[in-house]
Amino acid sequence: MRRDHAPVGGRSGCSPGDVVVTCHACSDLQQLGRKNNSPGAVQPSLPSFPATCSTDRPQPVALVTISRALSAFARAGGKLLRWHGQADQLVPTQGTVDYRERVNRVSGGNRRVDDFYRLFLLPGVAHCGGGPGPQPTGELDALVNWVEKGQAPATLATSSADGSVTRNACRYPQVARFTGHGDPKAAANYRCVPA
Structure with a gap:
């Protein structure tokens, strides 16, 4: 790469x-x-x-x-991997979502666009990081695996600064939902579902 x-x-x-x-x-x-x-x-x-x-x-x-x-x-x-913090105080998240939706319309729909462009929305994350939400970790590794091994990321790993909260951000338009079982701070207890 x-x-x-x-x-x-x-x-x-x-x-x-x-x-x-x-x-x-x-x-x-x-x-x-x-x-x-x-x-x-x-x-x-x-x-x-x-x-x-x-x-x-x-x-x-x-x-x-x-x-x-x-x-x-x-x-x-x-391959394009993009994330946007939903607590971004400078660039509204909806602008990024709107852009992705317009790309979907002109490029053949969500499934076709997902072949080369993945978007991840991160709750509680501010502009370019920071904020109370779990921050992205390993996004470059996810991109490298996609490009070099053909492993498209369905989720993007995130973690709080102290590691006490982990989540897997789901690729747009899906969202992570708590399964109702286990520790709500652990990524393993969430599933990606349609928004």
């Missing part, structure tokens, strides 16, 4: 195993390669941007542009 390249706009020659980094505004994408210079950090190269990213001012990326990019990405065998 190549971790040094983040295809954007479907114009960069997506290859199987490429990693897609999603951001909320074009300016975030333009700055991404310049922000993290720490040793060992993944340094994505962003060789091309959609026309909507041609200015320095933040702009939402049009669904048409993204759906074309995702179609090319999917045809190339790419």
Whole structure:
């Protein structure tokens, strides 16, 4: 799996195993390669941007542009794993859900989209982590297993900071429901069910 390249706009020659980094505004994408210079950090190269990213001012990326990019990405065998904290104080969760629903509509429905794009909603998790809910753990491992071993994640492991609460976040549109038996703090006592 190549971790040094983040295809954007479907114009960069997506290859199987490429990693897609999603951001909320074009300016975030333009700055991404310049922000993290720490040793060992993944340094994505962003060789091309959609026309909507041609200015320095933040702009939402049009669904048409993204759906074309995702179609090319999917045809190339790419995989996208995305999570969103439902206590996000900056980016409303419903915007992410709405985006996924629109991608479903233009890309053949939830089952077809699930072949390349998995979304996980995390109750109690704030913007990019934090908050009272269990935080994602091992999301990169889940992506690597999907890309390299063909094991698509049905759930995403989460845990509280002290490890006392564990949950398996279910892939959208499913939700985790307590079985009614056992410790409600243990992931083993929850099942994924339709929302």
